[in-house]
Amino acid sequence: MSEQIQESAGEEPERIPVMQQVLDNPFLLLFLGIVFPTVLYILWGVMEIASVPVAR
Amino acid sequence: MMTTTYRTCPRTGLQFDTQAESLMRFNAVAAVLSMVMGGLTAVLVALTRWPAIKLLPADQFYQVLTLHGVNMLLFWIIFFEIAVLYFCSSTLLRCRLATPRIAWLGFALMVIGAITTNVAIFQGGSTVMFTAYVPMMAQPHFYLGLILFAVGALLGCFIFLGTLVVAKNERTYEGSIPLVTFGALTACIIAIFTIASGAIILIPTFLWSVGYIKEIDAQMYRLVFWAMGHSSQQINVAAHVSVWYAVAAIAFGAKPLSEKVSRSAFLLYILFLQLASAHHLLADPGVSSEWKVLNTSYFMYFAVLASMIHGFTVPGAIEAAQREKGYTHGLFEWLRKAPWGNPVFSGTFISLVGFGFLGGISGVVLGAEQLNLLMHNTYYVPGHFHATVVIGTTLAFMALTYFLIPALFKRELILPGVAKFQPYIFGLSMYVMTLVMMGAGTLGVSRRHWDMAFAGAPFQYEWPGAAYLMMGIAGLAGVVAVVGGVLWVLLVVGSLLFGKKLEEGEFSARPTILRMPVASSLSAHGGAVSHHVPGTMVLGSVLLVAFVLYYFVNWKYLSEVWPMA
Ligand code: HEM
Ligand SMILES: [Cu+2]
Numbered sequence: 001m002s003e004q005i006q007e008s009a010g011e012e013p014e015r016i017p018v019m020q021q022v023l024d025n026p027f028l029l030l031f032l033g034i035v036f037p038t039v040l041y042i043l044w045g046v047m048e049i050a051s052v053p054v055a056r
Numbered sequence: 057m058m059t060t061t062y063r064t065c066p067r068t069g070l071q072f073d074t075q076a077e078s079l080m081r082f083n084a085v086a087a088v089l090s091m092v093m094g095g096l097t098a099v100l101v102a103l104t105r106w107p108a109i110k111l112l113p114a115d116q117f118y119q120v121l122t123l124h125g126v127n128m129l130l131f132w133i134i135f136f137e138i139a140v141l142y143f144c145s146s147t148l149l150r151c152r153l154a155t156p157r158i159a160w161l162g163f164a165l166m167v168i169g170a171i172t173t174n175v176a177i178f179q180g181g182s183t184v185m186f187t188a189y190v191p192m193m194a195q196p197h198f199y200l201g202l203i204l205f206a207v208g209a210l211l212g213c214f215i216f217l218g219t220l221v222v223a224k225n226e227r228t229y230e231g232s233i234p235l236v237t238f239g240a241l242t243a244c245i246i247a248i249f250t251i252a253s254g255a256i257i258l259i260p261t262f263l264w265s266v267g268y269i270k271e272i273d274a275q276m277y278r279l280v281f282w283a284m285g286h287s288s289q290q291i292n293v294a295a296h297v298s299v300w301y302a303v304a305a306i307a308f309g310a311k312p313l314s315e316k317v318s319r320s321a322f323l324l325y326i327l328f329l330q331l332a333s334a335h336h337l338l339a340d341p342g343v344s345s346e347w348k349v350l351n352t353s354y355f356m357y358f359a360v361l362a363s364m365i366h367g368f369t370v371p372g373a374i375e376a377a378q379r380e381k382g383y384t385h386g387l388f389e390w391l392r393k394a395p396w397g398n399p400v401f402s403g404t405f406i407s408l409v410g411f412g413f414l415g416g417i418s419g420v421v422l423g424a425e426q427l428n429l430l431m432h433n434t435y436y437v438p439g440h441f442h443a444t445v446v447i448g449t450t451l452a453f454m455a456l457t458y459f460l461i462p463a464l465f466k467r468e469l470i471l472p473g474v475a476k477f478q479p480y481i482f483g484l485s486m487y488v489m490t491l492v493m494m495g496a497g498t499l500g501v502s503r504r505h506w507d508m509a510f511a512g513a514p515f516q517y518e519w520p521g522a523a524y525l526m527m528g529i530a531g532l533a534g535v536v537a538v539v540g541g542v543l544w545v546l547l548v549v550g551s552l553l554f555g556k557k558l559e560e561g562e563f564s565a566r567p568t569i570l571r572m573p574v575a576s577s578l579s580a581h582g583g584a585v586s587h588h589v590p591g592t593m594v595l596g597s598v599l600l601v602a603f604v605l606y607y608f609v610n611w612k613y614l615s616e617v618w619p620m621a
Contacts, residue, residue, distance in 0.1 A: 020232065024233075040331055042283055048343045
């Protein structure tokens with residue numbers, strides 16, 4: 001019934017690829033996931049709207 | 057700190073932190089109740105837009121439509137998603153839930169918020185639709201309820217992140233977090249951006265409604281509102297894609313074709329999905345074409361690519377697992393011999409195919425700036441998003457519930473014979489409804505419009521008969537879909553109340569390492585053994601061909617709008 005996990009027995013410490021390190025870091029991902037839309041969508045958009053001349 | 061115990065489910069081997077378990081149950085029940093509200097109002101909306109019936113008068117129609125949008129899109133889905141977040145963190149990582157007290161506080165805020173907003177809409181002074189565009193003003197407690205709900209949901213997101221930290225510190229998993237949990241993390245990240253945007257726009261709007269702020273700029277409101285309004289749909293996408301992977305693992309023991317590829321696709325979601333919010337402003341004058349096109353086309357296509365990857369790897373994973381079991385005949389034996397009578401699977405598969413063919417294709421077409429002009433604010437738009445958020449998200453969540461009833465609620469499903477058909481009734485009628493809604497929209501029928509005939513208007517518009525026909529079919533299919541929804545609610549509530557009580561399983565003071573098939577395939581690592589998935593290749597190619605054809609048909613159609621000759 002119980003499937004034992006059979007890893008890590010005799011493994012030597014392997015080098016973790018950079019991409020995997022990124023994917024394994026939730027807070028870095030959170031940072032990226034907030035910065036991208038904030039800059040490209042919100043800030044850029046707000047700048048465009050703010051620069052529309054006001055009618056007199 | 058509250059001490060907790062752990063229950064190991066004897067049917068699945070999943071291990072539930074007792075606190076997390078009751079939180080999941082309460083959130084799921086709140087979700088079902090919201091669905092009841094949303095479903096009741098869905099009938100009224102569908103029957104009013106059915107031209108031959110036109111049930112409600114105009115003012116009630118818009119009030120009911122507000123209730124429908126808010127309860128379905130926000131409350132039903134987000135309550136359920138919080139349950140999914142707790143499941144994917146505490147249960148799949150086999151660890152205690154971080155700060156359960158705060159999780160309860162979050163739940164309480166969400167409940168109070170949801171009730172407050174519903175009361176505000178019922179009182180009648182807040183018939184502003186879920187978008188609540190300024191300068192339309194709702195009652196202050198309409199906004200206040202939404203803000204409380206959002207704060208509660210934000211607490212849930214932080215608890216998810218906190219639980220990841222707990223699991224890492226207490227080393228309850230090896231290597232990376234499981235793929236399903238990674239998908240939930242994606243949803244959580246998008247949710248945090250979503251809720252922050254919501255706060256930026258709803259708090260000032262609330263202050264405006266009580267008179268502290270003079271004016272909210274309508275264009276700014278639309279910009280920031282859609283950072284919330286659209287991104288919240290992307291929480292759904294990330295969440296239901298995770299549910300697809302979960303069901304592939306639960307029902308087939310399937311492993312993704314390549315974990316690396318699936319994770320990278322989720323990363324594309326994190327980076328690019330939310331930029332698509334700009335498609336709601338494609339007809340707005342205040343923002344430039346550069347901003348529109350870069351966000352909705354160039355960047356958004358990375359996210360579309362990610363969806364296509366998921367749409368390919370989920371059935372691919374199922375095909376690989378089935379072929380391994382010996383269903384290797386021809387292209388589609390693996391699919392024919394799939395458990396079509398099991399609503400966990402059938403619901404998921406109907407969700408996946410409908411999301412791709414109906415929601416996905418129409419979304420890309422609608423998101424292209426030029427083509428958008430053909431369909432902007434027509435009935436095409438709700439047609440499109442009922443294909444994403446109802447067929448994609450809602451149906452996937454319904455399917456998962458059939459698994460959660462024994463695993464989480466410890467009850468046997470009542471009336472399994474009815475449950476077998478429920479995903480077909482709900483899903484297929486939604487296929488029909490979304491198709492004809494998009495058809496009517498292509499002919500120009502407006503969304504959020506009480507009377508497409510413009511009775512009594514000085515200038516009349518002659519609709520082609522097909523427009524009325526499709527609106528009628530949409531109404532009919534909508535009613536059938538509601539019947540499918542009612543069946544689901546009855547099955548769920550009935551099972552919780554009257555289903556045979558199942559064995560609870562063992563309780564222990566600390567997490568165990570014992571793993572049984574479902575639990576272990578949900579948190580396993582590594583890709584499928586074989587990548588030989590010709591059936592999925594064919595399905596994927598059909599999707600691409602359908603997309604290309606439909607895309608060009610729309611360009612042709614656009615070219616005919618302003619005849620040159
Ligand atoms: C159960 C069957 C359902 C039916 C028959 C149904 C029917 C409809 C119809 C006909 C409209 C369009 C009204 C109009 O634009 O004039 C509508 C709008 C909408 N529906 Fe549904 N719906 C259903 C389920 C859902 C679900 C499950 C969700 C979300 C998860 C949802 C979310 C929405 C939203 C957000 C709107 C837009 C409201 C607005 O324009 O303010 N619906 N629905
Ligand atoms: Cu959108």
